[in-house]
Amino acid sequence: MDGAFRVNPYLQNPSAESMTITWFTTTSDPGELEVRGPGLRGGAEFTTQPTHETALTYTEAELTQEIAGLEPGSWLHEGENYKHTVDVTGLLPGKHYTYRVRAGDATYRAHFTTAPSADRWNKVRFVALSDSETEPRGRVQRREWAPGALADGSRSRPSVEPGSLWDETFGTTVLSGVRTLRYMLTEDEGYRENLKVISERDPDFVMMPGDLVQGGGYQPAWDEFFRHNAGESGSGLSYRPILPAIGNWENFGALNGGYGTPDDRSPVVRGREKYHTYFDSPDNGTAAHRDNYYRVDYGPVTVITLDSSNGEPDDAPGNYPDDAKATGQEYRGPGSDTQNNYTRAEYEAAGGTDLADFNRGSVQWQWAEEQLADAREQGRIVFVQFHHSAYSSGEHGLPMYHELTSGQGGTPMRQYHELFEAYGVTAVLSGHSEMFERSFVDSDGDGVGVQYYDVGVAGDGLRGDRRNGASLNDPLLKYNPYSQWTADQSEPERWESVDGVLQLVEGGKHYGHLEVDVERLRDGARVTLTPVYVFPVLNTDYELERTERREYGDAVTLELDADGRVRG
Structure with a gap:
């Protein structure tokens, strides 16, 4: 996982015409999403303004927890939790799409396929x-x-x-x-x-x-x-x-x-x-x-x-x-x-x-x-x-x-x-x-x-x-x-x-x-x-x-x- 990403992009809410892409970063910098595939002439580009999710902040008990067999704190992340979410619409049924997310100097690439139509x-x-x-x-x-x-x-x-x-x-x-x-x-x-x-x-x-x-x-x-x-x-x-x-x-x-x-x-x-x-x-x-x-x-x-x-x-x-x-x-x-x-x-x-x-x-x-x-x-x-x-x-x-x-x-x-x-x-x-x-x-x-x-x-x-x-x-x-x-x-x-x-x-x-x-x-x-x-x-x-x-x-x-x- 690239350093700026707290959580890599993940997919939700699949349909024949849309997909939700969500990711978390450690800083408040805007994110950039580019999606390419059928129906998106020249691709679709989005710039996010992330939200600071304080509900995900570590508690003192979490910061000081000790687990036998693990180096203290080795499982904890540096930085804060900033949420980026994009509902990508205008897609075509049953088609393959590639996407790229930029977070600071980090880039993540992946792909998905939309749901087929019901008929x-x-x-x-x-x-x-x-x-x-x-x-x-x-x-x-x-x-x-x-x-x-x-x-x-x-x-x-x-x-x-x-x-x-x-x-x-x-x-x-x-x-x-x-x-x-x-x-x-x-x-x-x-x-x-x-x-x-x-x-x-x-x-x-x-x-x-x-x-x-x-x-x-x-x-x-x-x-x-x-x-x-x-x-x-x-x-x-x-x-x-x-x-x-x-x-x-x-x-x-x-x-x-x-x-x-x-x-x-x-x-x-x-x-x-x-x-x-x-x-x-x-x-x-x-x-x-x-x-x-x-x-x-x-x-x-x-x-x-x-x-x-x-x-x-x-x-x-x-x-x-x-x-x-x-x-x-x-x-x-x-x-x-x-x-x-x-x-x-x-x-x-x-x-x-x-x-x-x-x-x-x-x-x-x-x-x-x-x-x-x-x-x-x-x-x-x-x-x-x-x-x-x-x-x-x-x-x-x-x-x-x-x-x-x-x-x-x-x-x-x-x-x-x-x-x-x-x-x-x-x-x-x-x-x-x-x-x-x-x-x-x-x-x-x-x-x-x-x-x-x-x-x-x-x-x-x-x-x-x-x-x-x-x-x-x-x-x-x-x-x-x-x-x-x-x-x-x-x-x-x-x-x-x-x-x-x-x-x-x-x-x-x-x-x-x-x-x-x-x-x-x-x-x-x-x-x-x-x-x-x-x-x-x-x-x-x-x-x-x-x-x-x-x-x-x-x-x-x-x-x-x-x-x-x-x-x-």
């Missing part, structure tokens, strides 16, 4: 991944690797005993009362390798349904996110646009006060303010909710993004006496709230104005129904994303009233299924439980339902199915009756002795993403949803030789009719 297209490819949760600590941190299913005939996992080869190379830790392996890659390595695989597949855009950073109110987390996506480690978002959603971590201040206290929820306000600073989404008709939820049309595809952060009435596990809480697989309904970390009243008392309730009858709900109806009338292929997975077998799959709830369950978002099925949504993409899972819900039993994915394996935790108790030795809870596949249980690990060293040769939980291919047919379209993982290949000393793109065995192919609905 002239052949193929659209996009990827979805969630829970990257970037932070500087991720450069040295290897996450706990909870054991999943073992393949028939497989050797057992390597020894977790102190002093074993795995322990000395990657480490071991205690998770839910059981000592287990740490993963082979650091969070930083896992996310970086994941993004490399994505870039090699050259998708048209990237969906990220929440938890982009390990604390929306923690500036170094955002620095790490853009180091991977528009910076020195990688700059894929300079070439393909991002469609983000707000996750629970975007509401969190990390070392700057966490979620705050009932008397001071300013860390939550600051976290969301940083999100709004970095992302400028299409207008949704409610100024206070700008960026929270929005719609993007890309060729024949419509992506509807929702904000699942706040439900009303506010709820918390403490509202249910211990002797009245649900146990086991008991389900009494979705509930109203996905978090017990703050209330609307507390948030607004701290100066926040942008919370958007997601429940029935809310402004967001009404907007979503309007967009679904409009997209269906146009015969579009509809995908929805939001962070809190409505159907999950994982850590956050339980409602607020369950004895094992995390207090951040996604079940309240099940309220939307009726709309999704009625309006022919193809798939819903979420994260949150930091696992890879597919569920299928067909409430009217006609064989045509909605595919739901948890794609929370971008680069942070690698969790498995929830246990019915506090220990990894407890049996699986199996709370989600709609689950069709999880990487944890459906892709068993196979361990073999290779040259005298125990190695994983296939299967298991790894960092990855969902690849979605939409192909035009004579009388409709074909959608293929492929779960992809990044497999580490080690030598006999447990040193990383390479990573490989591999596909899990749960690719789903759907045939859609000319109206954009999945065929029965």
Whole structure:
């Protein structure tokens, strides 16, 4: 990344006629953007007057933070944060454009392709991944690797005993009362390798349904996110646009006060303010909710993004006496709230104005129904994303009233299924439980339902199915009756002795993403949803030789009719 660029140019809001290009510099000097391509006779030139984004200034806690294994302050940037944004219009559908950005003495060059028109297209490819949760600590941190299913005939996992080869190379830790392996890659390595695989597949855009950073109110987390996506480690978002959603971590201040206290929820306000600073989404008709939820049309595809952060009435596990809480697989309904970390009243008392309730009858709900109806009338292929997975077998799959709830369950978002099925949504993409899972819900039993994915394996935790108790030795809870596949249980690990060293040769939980291919047919379209993982290949000393793109065995192919609905 050139010195004057705090964040390299990155793309947002793709359409057939326009693209938003945003970048950040360390000084207040005007920026220059030049775009060349079809329809821009002689090219288009823009001069920016940047805005000083004080919301991105380091706090004293960030400036003095120490992270074991890293040189103090080595992850911090010099200079301020000045934002440059240009909405480039007058472009032509499905065309290739080059652009050049000048910032002081630095120049950055890249290119992009506009969306095809809705009536002239052949193929659209996009990827979805969630829970990257970037932070500087991720450069040295290897996450706990909870054991999943073992393949028939497989050797057992390597020894977790102190002093074993795995322990000395990657480490071991205690998770839910059981000592287990740490993963082979650091969070930083896992996310970086994941993004490399994505870039090699050259998708048209990237969906990220929440938890982009390990604390929306923690500036170094955002620095790490853009180091991977528009910076020195990688700059894929300079070439393909991002469609983000707000996750629970975007509401969190990390070392700057966490979620705050009932008397001071300013860390939550600051976290969301940083999100709004970095992302400028299409207008949704409610100024206070700008960026929270929005719609993007890309060729024949419509992506509807929702904000699942706040439900009303506010709820918390403490509202249910211990002797009245649900146990086991008991389900009494979705509930109203996905978090017990703050209330609307507390948030607004701290100066926040942008919370958007997601429940029935809310402004967001009404907007979503309007967009679904409009997209269906146009015969579009509809995908929805939001962070809190409505159907999950994982850590956050339980409602607020369950004895094992995390207090951040996604079940309240099940309220939307009726709309999704009625309006022919193809798939819903979420994260949150930091696992890879597919569920299928067909409430009217006609064989045509909605595919739901948890794609929370971008680069942070690698969790498995929830246990019915506090220990990894407890049996699986199996709370989600709609689950069709999880990487944890459906892709068993196979361990073999290779040259005298125990190695994983296939299967298991790894960092990855969902690849979605939409192909035009004579009388409709074909959608293929492929779960992809990044497999580490080690030598006999447990040193990383390479990573490989591999596909899990749960690719789903759907045939859609000319109206954009999945065929029965």
